[in-house]
Amino acid sequence: MSCKDQIIQSEGHLFPGKTYAECVLEPAFNEAKKHLLGPMMAINKAHLIMLAEQKLVSPEEAGAIAKALHGIDLDKLRQCSYTGQFEDLFFQVEHELLDKAGDIAGNLHLARSRNDMGIAIYRMTLREKLLVTVSSALYLKENLLAFAEEHVHTIMIGYTHTQQAQPTTMAHYTMAVVDSLSRDVERMFRAYANCNRSSMGAAALTTSGFAISRERMRELLGFDGLVENSYDAIGGADYVAEICTAAQLAAINLGRVVQDLLLWCTQEFAVLQVSAPYVQISSIMPQKRNPVSLEHMRSLLSSCVGSANTVLTMIHNTPFGDIVDTEDDLQPYAWKALAILDNIYRLLASVIGTMEVNKEVLRKRTEGSFATVTELADTLVRTDGLSFRKSHHIVSGIVNKALAQGLAANDITLELVNEAAQDVIGRSVTLNEDQLRQALDPVHFVTIRSLPGGPSPLEMERMIADRRERHISHLEWNYASEERSRQALQHLDTVIQDWSRS
Numbered sequence: 475m476s477c478k479d480q481i482i483q484s485e486g487h488l489f490p491g492k493t494y495a496e497c498v499l500e501p502a503f504n505e506a507k508k509h510l511l512g513p514m515m516a517i518n519k520a521h522l523i524m525l526a527e528q529k530l531v532s533p534e535e536a537g538a539i540a541k542a543l544h545g546i547d548l549d550k551l552r553q554c555s556y557t558g559q560f561e562d563l564f565f566q567v568e569h570e571l572l573d574k575a576g577d578i579a580g581n582l583h584l585a586r587s588r589n590d591m592g593i594a595i596y597r598m599t600l601r602e603k604l605l606v607t608v609s610s611a612l613y614l615k616e617n618l619l620a621f622a623e624e625h626v627h628t629i630m631i632g633y634t635h636t637q638q639a640q641p642t643t644m645a646h647y648t649m650a651v652v653d654s655l656s657r658d659v660e661r662m663f664r665a666y667a668n669c670n671r672s673s674m675g676a677a678a679l680t681t682s683g684f685a686i687s688r689e690r691m692r693e694l695l696g697f698d699g700l701v702e703n704s705y706d707a708i709g710g711a712d713y714v715a716e717i718c719t720a721a722q723l724a725a726i727n728l729g730r731v732v733q734d735l736l737l738w739c740t741q742e743f744a745v746l747q748v749s750a751p752y753v754q755i756s757s758i759m760p761q762k763r764n765p766v767s768l769e770h771m772r773s774l775l776s777s778c779v780g781s782a783n784t785v786l787t788m789i790h791n792t793p794f795g796d797i798v799d800t801e802d803d804l805q806p807y808a809w810k811a812l813a814i815l816d817n818i819y820r821l822l823a824s825v826i827g828t829m830e831v832n833k834e835v836l837r838k839r840t841e842g843s844f845a846t847v848t849e850l851a852d853t854l855v856r857t858d859g860l861s862f863r864k865s866h867h868i869v870s871g872i873v874n875k876a877l878a879q880g881l882a883a884n885d886i887t888l889e890l891v892n893e894a895a896q897d898v899i900g901r902s903v904t905l906n907e908d909q910l911r912q913a914l915d916p917v918h919f920v921t922i923r924s925l926p927g928g929p930s931p932l933e934m935e936r937m938i939a940d941r942r943e944r945h946i947s948h949l950e951w952n953y954a955s956e957e958r959s960r961q962a963l964q965h966l967d968t969v970i971q972d973w974s975r976s
Contacts (some may be wrong), residue, residue, distance in 0.1 A: 479870060490558055500556040502802035506563040508564045513598035514567065517591055517674065517833050518543055519966040520694035524687055530585070535578050540973035542574035548917040548922060564588055585682035586674065589708040589796045593673040596805055598695065600717055601670045601959065603812045604662060607721070608952050610819035615652060615945055617823040622648040622937055628910055629916050630745070630836040631845050638845045641916035642689040644831060646929035649937050651731050653961075656941070658724035659948055665716040666955065670699035673820035678705035696962030708806050711789050713799040714808050721811045722782035728818065729775040732768055735825075739765045744835050752821075767825055771818050778818070840916040842882035844873050850891075857905045868898045883914055 475483070483493040490499050506514075522543065526536040530648035546567065560566040571579040625644035632642035672695060675681060675688030681704045701707035705880050721930050738745035748765040758783035784807045791798040840846075854865040871894035876886055888910055892902040905913075912918050927937070 480826060490758070494560045494947070495556070499561065503563055505802065505806050507554070509599055509791075509806075510553060510595050511548060511563065511567075513595040514550065514564065514591075514968055515543070515546070515793070516596055516598065516695060516963055518567070518571075518582060519970045520691055521586060521674070523694055523966070524690045525584060525968055528684075528686055528688065530684055531578075532583050532687070535581065537676075537973050537976050538575045539579050539582055540573065542571045542579055543970055544974035545574055546570055547804075553831040559750045564591070584745070585677060585684040585686045587676075587677050587678040590673045590704075591674040592801060593676075593701075593708055594695065594803070596670050597671070597673065597697075597713060599805070600808060600812075601666060601712060601955075603809055604666050604669065605952060605956050606716060607812045607816040607819070608659060608662050608666075609726070609956075610632065610816045610823075611655060612945065612948055612952060614819045614826070615655055615659070615948075617827045618648055618652045618655065619938060619942060619945065621826050622652065622934070625831060627832075627932045628831060628833050628836060629840050631840050631843050638843050640845050640848055640879055641840050641843075641919045643920055643931070643934065644836070645931075645934045649934065649941070652941055654727050654731075655724075656944065656948070658720065658727055661720040661723065662717075663948075663951060665713075665720045667698065669713045670697050671701045671713070673701050673707035676701070676704035676851075679705050679708050680882070694962065694966060696959045698958075709795040711792070714800070714805065715786055715789055718782035718785040718808050718811055719876045721808075721815050722779050722786075723777035724776040725782070725811075725815055725818075729772055729779075732771045732775065732822070736765060736768045737919075738771065744832055747830040747870040748825055748832075752825050752828070756957075765780065767821060771822060773935075774814050774818055778811045778814040781807045781814065785811070837916075841884050843916075844876075844883045846883055846914050846916050847873060848918050849919045850910070850913040851910060854903060855907060856910060857882070858903045860899070864898060866889070866895050873899055886910070886914060907910040 485493060498885065519540075522531070522536060522539050525531045531539070551563075551566070554566075560569060568579075568583070571676065622645040625648065628644040629639050629641055630644055630647070632640050632647070656785065672688070672692040674691040674695070675686055681688075688700055701710065735746060736741055739748060748767065749765075752765065752767035753766045754766040785804055788799055788804045788807070850872070851865040851869040854860055854868060855862055858865075860868075868891075870884060872891055875890055875894060876883070881890075888905070888907050891905060891910060895901065896904045919924065920929045921931065924933050926933065
């Protein structure tokens, strides 16, 4: 027997071939029944309502099809296995409708195609998953705002290039994270706006000769707008690419924060202690308290980046039109990216909301650090009228001399300052002891940095209050978007249920 005959004997003579079914159709069917069945049925209901309103099907026909739609056992469909009898879930549902309503159910496919229907299903699925992710991001933001409020006065060293830089506060750092997260949320809002547009009525790619209403389909399905150009409606894939780009950047942003938190949990930093539900013990080392929740977050956020990038890579260099590259094989990667991000937002909120901060260690470390000496240079400009560059040279000399003598920043004496000043300007400075102590005080350093966005407690309190107001508007947007979708789908169910009884 030739190789060809062996393959035919194994694979069969008719569509679908055994391996094609196993590798492509069955996995797609399983994903569809789990994620796409609800939107598919919603589109069937909306399309029937629109056809009846446009008088393209009679009231009697609409009632018969509505009864068939209402009679489909969705739970049974979700539990069924792929047999190859039908190419995909769409044809299995259509078969059930024809079985229940007879040939008239075939008119439900007037003026539509699997092309415009499939894209609408994907858009509806993604909008719901995106709203879930946004909701979790907002939950994390609430916890970050509460954490920032708690640590307005928690002095710590800020780092640049991984080296001690200047004193700041835990609230200042945390509010930077809040603002980064807010931008991620707003990118998701914009991605949602482009996703939540209806492709229905585009049919295969050129619309239809039947007098359907694309606008009515948009309204019934809870979309905010149309993808007006019918070719764009079935060919465009940027709606999913934009969501994945937003998710990818959100995961990258959050991963940088998680990396900091992990570092701060080390005994050497001794800044954070993660609460017991989120740490793991060692099987051999009794002293270990491993913050594995943060480790998992870091690796899973990388996975989110990978899944999102898979979507972008799969779209890259595909033809601009209806093509499977942007459909069943691709969409699950977008869902996975959003699901991971959703999970990490919720987990990190719990970790942030329960962890302890070692304020005393942070304060003492900051007091002994040379991170304060920028203010000493600024003070010399004020007291002695020096240029900042000369003042900078003097303070650099002070630091070098202090390090050579094994002194911490708060051990610097006026005598040491004048010694360094003699080296640079040939005289002592007019700075007195009180001014020196104040210049080296990290609390003073932070307090006077009250420009917009600075770490001053007053400025932090203002920012927290401002971000809480913006947070309320984000919550309202998310709730309104969820409600529009929910009410639209509920209306479909009510109408079809009523028609099925008439």
